[in-house]
Amino acid sequence: MEPIHVVAGVIRDVRGRILLARRTQGRDLAGLWEFPGGKIEPGETPQQALQRELREELGIEATVGGPLIAVPQHAPKALMLDVYEIKHYRNAPRGLDGQALAWVPPEKLAQYAMPPADGPVVAALLQPDRLLITPEPVDGDAWLRALEASVERHGIRRVQLRAPLFATSHPDDWRRLVEQACASLRGQGVDVWINGDAGLAREFDAGLHLRSTQLSSPAASEWSGLRLAASCHSMAELQVAAGLRCDFALLGPVKETRSHPGVVGIGWNMFRDLRAQVPVLPVYALGGLGSADIVESRRNGAQGIAAISAWNA
Numbered sequence: 362m363e364p365i366h367v368v369a370g371v372i373r374d375v376r377g378r379i380l381l382a383r384r385t386q387g388r389d390l391a392g393l394w395e396f397p398g399g400k401i402e403p404g405e406t407p408q409q410a411l412q413r414e415l416r417e418e419l420g421i422e423a424t425v426g427g428p429l430i431a432v433p434q435h436a437p438k439a440l441m442l443d444v445y446e447i448k449h450y451r452n453a454p455r456g457l458d459g460q461a462l463a464w465v466p467p468e469k470l471a472q473y474a475m476p477p478a479d480g481p482v483v484a485a486l487l488q489p490d491r492l493l494i495t496p497e498p499v500d501g502d503a504w505l506r507a508l509e510a511s512v513e514r515h516g517i518r519r520v521q522l523r524a525p526l527f528a529t530s531h532p533d534d535w536r537r538l539v540e541q542a543c544a545s546l547r548g549q550g551v552d553v554w555i556n557g558d559a560g561l562a563r564e565f566d567a568g569l570h571l572r573s574t575q576l577s578s579p580a581a582s583e584w585s586g587l588r589l590a591a592s593c594h595s596m597a598e599l600q601v602a603a604g605l606r607c608d609f610a611l612l613g614p615v616k617e618t619r620s621h622p623g624v625v626g627i628g629w630n631m632f633r634d635l636r637a638q639v640p641v642l643p644v645y646a647l648g649g650l651g652s653a654d655i656v657e658s659r660r661n662g663a664q665g666i667a668a669i670s671a672w673n674a
């Protein structure tokens with residue numbers, strides 16, 4: 362069955378607060394808060410449908426801006442939640458269907474109970490659209506300098522420290538590099554994640570990025586109290602990541618990568634289908650992708666892209 366195409370708008374006031382509407386009684390998802398909008402009718406473009414919905418529900422005349430994210434959802438209802446920024450609007454929004462309205466500071470959005478497909482929308486508004494994954498160090502000091510330069514130059518706000526080979530062969534050197542990287546990246550305002558090692562994540566107060574192999578036998582007690590993220594290659598792994606309440610997951614490879622020549626990617630259609638099985642969870646696309654792919658990733662329901670080599674320069 363074709364998914365229902367729903368359009369919704371991110372409407373802001375002069376203080377940067379975002380408008381949520383509460384679904385009225387007697388409809389599905391009653392009582393939950395949502396971005397104002399509704400179903401596209403035959404013959405309408407998404408922009409036309411959104412203008413109409415905002416006029417009907419709020420009494421505003423809106424100019425629809427750029428797309429934010431299109432979240433595919435498989436169950437309980439097959440739908441595509443297609444969200445746009447609203448650039449300008451005339452008139453003050455009113456709840457014309459009797460729905461309650463709330464102007465919510467972005468950092469408080471998570472306090473409102475929303476439908477599952479809104480999880481990735483809120484994440485798209487609040488969390489970085491790029492995740493830098495470090496390469497293996499050859500020379501530790503050069504690795505650290507290159508990491509700092511890359512973060513600075515490309516405005517990166519989320520980093521995964523990953524070097525499975527070096528961490529195994531030089532554990533003490535790796536620990537020292539992680540300590541230094543955590544200190545300096547935090548000074549640059551970066552959200553830091555450590556690959557695989559719960560002890561280091563705890564010691565340096567970073568998030569723990571789980572390898573896909575760690576998802577097959579989750580060590581929930583060892584990970585308790587840590588922020589978690591996970592690398593996934595299948596629906597089963599994504600479901601474990603969602604069950605662990607990971608902040609986000611990585612899914613790929615979407616395209617063939619330099620590090621794995623000959624391994625064919627899953628492509629965007631498969632990415633979208635897998636992503637649709639795990640509402641709520643923000644998912645970065647990984648594998649052969651760079652900044653130029655962010656817009657396409659968002660059209661396929663991704664938080665953005667993760668890459669080892671895209672921002673090394």
Ligand SMILES: Nc1nc2c([nH]c(=O)n2[C@H]2C[C@H](O)[C@@H](COP(=O)(O)OP(=O)(O)OP(=O)(O)O)O2)c(=O)[nH]1
Pocket residue numbers: 367368369388389390394395396397398399400401414438440442476477478479
């Ligand atoms: N508008 C909106 N709908 C959402 C959001 N998240 C989410 O899962 N949905 C779902 C709920 C519904 O199943 C569907 C929207 O359908 P709806 O019933 O509100 O559609 P509508 O405004 O055209 O109203 P109706 O006349 O058909 O009742 O999308 C969201 O943030 N905003």
Ligand SMILES: [Mg+2]
Pocket residue numbers: 397398399400414418
């Ligand atoms: Mg509606």
